[in-house]
Amino acid sequence: MKNIRGIVFDLYGTLYDVHSVAAACDTYHPGRGREISTVWRQKQLEYTWLRSLMGDYVDFEQATRDALVFTSRQLQLPLDDAARLALCQEYLRIAPYPEVPQALARLQAMQLPLAILSNGSVNSIRSVVAASGLEHCFQHLISADSVQIFKPHDSVYLLAEQQLSCDRSELLFVSSNAWDASGARHFGYPVCWINRAGNAFDELGQSPDHVVQGLDQLADWMEAQQHTV
Structure with missing residues (x-):
């Protein structure tokens, strides 16, 4: 080459490292941070692929927010609007x-x-x-x-x-x-x-x-x- x-x-x-957000997730649901991060990342990826196949594009930040909402519901770990915003901000750093x-x-x-x-x-x-x-x-x-x-x-x-x-x-x-x-x-x-x-x-x-x-x-x-x- x-x-x-x-x-x-x-x-x-x-x-x-996308899972560097796990520590922040853990502050909202102690002991579950890595689990939240793992499901969140997988669903984020799935949403990018599905949006592409559907021809229904949203930017990555929206896909990330949507994936976090799903994760919260799927794991039955409530996150209010402020918590979701804070965690999405963590994804920016x-x-x-x-x-x-x-x-x-x-x-x-x-x-x-x-x-x-x-x-x-x-x-x-x-x-x-x-x-x-x-x-x-x-x-x-x-x-x-x-x-x-x-x-x-x-x-x-x-x-x-x-x-x-x-x-x-x-x-x-x-x-x-x-x-x-x-x-x-x-x-x-x-x-x-x-x-x-x-x-x-x-x-x-x-x-x-x-x-x-x-x-x-x-x-x-x-x-x-x-x-x-």
Whole structure:
């Protein structure tokens, strides 16, 4: 993969830990925070896929709010309007995985443009990145909002190719979400899958080009690629 001219990252679950909201959830229902977070995230994903199939787009923030309402009802753990608002605000400042800041700095040193391509709204992406102080790492923050449909639709992956003015074969796509990695590989990106949890890859007819356990290992691999003659 020596022809790589840029790296495109997924945001949620890849650079940032969506379950960092579990502590805030726990303040409303002690001992149930992780459970709330898990159901919330799964339903959030389902709503993006279902909205795309239905042709009934709402932005990611609305999908996130709707998923939290469902979660509260499904688990029979009441959350009033103030609690729902507070938890949705927490989603705008989820924490990066511990290795991410240093790994991004190493990747930046390779003089490759770094971009985020996310189902998040423009506001969501900017808020999350700004809260962690990592804005300086990225040349492009790209949202599915501009095409009014969510990944893994091809039109979302096309946005990064257009924004970075590179052929898809020259952009490494990085995601921890196997469904997203599959969508990007189907579109034509070379793909690195970050498999922190040791999961099996989805059976969607695609395979990642490279698998790592964290972003630091991606930086190791990229550095080795640059030094290989």
